[in-house]
Amino acid sequence: MSDTRKRPGKTGPKEDAVVVQGVGMQFNMASEVVNSLKEYVLKMVKHELHYKPFVALHDINFTVKKGDSFGIVGTNGSGKSTLLKIIAGVLEPTYGKTKVVGNIAPLIELGAGFDTDLTARENVFLNGALLGYPKAYIADHFDEIVDFAEVRDFLDIPLKNYSSGMVARIAFAIATMVVPDVLIVDEALGVGDMFFQKKCEERINALLRNNDTTVLFVSHQIEQVKRICDHAIWIEKGETQMIGEAVEVCNAYAHSHE
Numbered sequence: 001m002s003d004t005r006k007r008p009g010k011t012g013p014k015e016d017a018v019v020v021q022g023v024g025m026q027f028n029m030a031s032e033v034v035n036s037l038k039e040y041v042l043k044m045v046k047h048e049l050h051y052k053p054f055v056a057l058h059d060i061n062f063t064v065k066k067g068d069s070f071g072i073v074g075t076n077g078s079g080k081s082t083l084l085k086i087i088a089g090v091l092e093p094t095y096g097k098t099k100v101v102g103n104i105a106p107l108i109e110l111g112a113g114f115d116t117d118l119t120a121r122e123n124v125f126l127n128g129a130l131l132g133y134p135k136a137y138i139a140d141h142f143d144e145i146v147d148f149a150e151v152r153d154f155l156d157i158p159l160k161n162y163s164s165g166m167v168a169r170i171a172f173a174i175a176t177m178v179v180p181d182v183l184i185v186d187e188a189l190g191v192g193d194m195f196f197q198k199k200c201e202e203r204i205n206a207l208l209r210n211n212d213t214t215v216l217f218v219s220h221q222i223e224q225v226k227r228i229c230d231h232a233i234w235i236e237k238g239e240t241q242m243i244g245e246a247v248e249v250c251n252a253y254a255h256s257h258e
Contacts, residue, residue, distance in 0.1 A: 024095045
């Protein structure tokens with residue numbers, strides 16, 4: 001695949017699309033195992049519940065310009081998904097603040113917004129409704145979604161019989177059916193086959209090139225981050241290790257694990 005980070009027609013100052021300012025996140029982890037709800041309630045009443053703090057993110061700062069693609073890399077448990085959930089408004093940070101300009105299409109957790117007992121056909125309408133699309137709009141774009149996801153032969157099969165890759169196809173097709181201002185992709189392309197991954201990359205690049213969509217992209221596939229992203233941040237144990245050009249950040253991250 002060609003290097004798509006350099007896209008023509010983006011000259012002059014650009015507006016801020018995503019601003020992350022001094023963001024931190026702390027979770028309280030139970031310091032002991034509670035085996036039942038009754039035991040939990042009794043300990044709570046007696047003030048015998050004890051927690052220990054877990055810092056998932058500490059003082060994260062970056063700005064993504066409108067129409068840019070920004071990668072987030074790091075090992076499992078480094079805080080990448082937590083950061084995306086904060087930006088998407090799913091989680092409230094312990095401190096700091098974020099600002100997102102425009103509407104967000106989040107692909108954060110595969111299967112979120114789906115009912116596995118329903119068919120794929122029914123789930124297209126369900127997930128579309130949860131994303132705020134009217135039923136008539138989904139109906140008008142139904143064939144487009146199905147054709148992109150390549151699941152027409154399996155439309156009336158319950159989603160619980162789908163592979164994670166097939167679920168990812170449907171989720172990606174719905175989320176990118178309209179042009180979002182900000183597209184958040186968290187490992188959603190990692191479960192598909194190489195041909196569908198290429199198809200998704202092409203759609204992301206089309207959104208970047210033609211519509212000035214801003215993309216936040218998390219993937220363990222470093223070469224994929226290099227291809228798609230302009231800039232990147234490397235987070236480890238909740239702290240920023242490096243931020244800058246995507247290729248440089250990805251190379252530094254890869255070399256640190258050699």
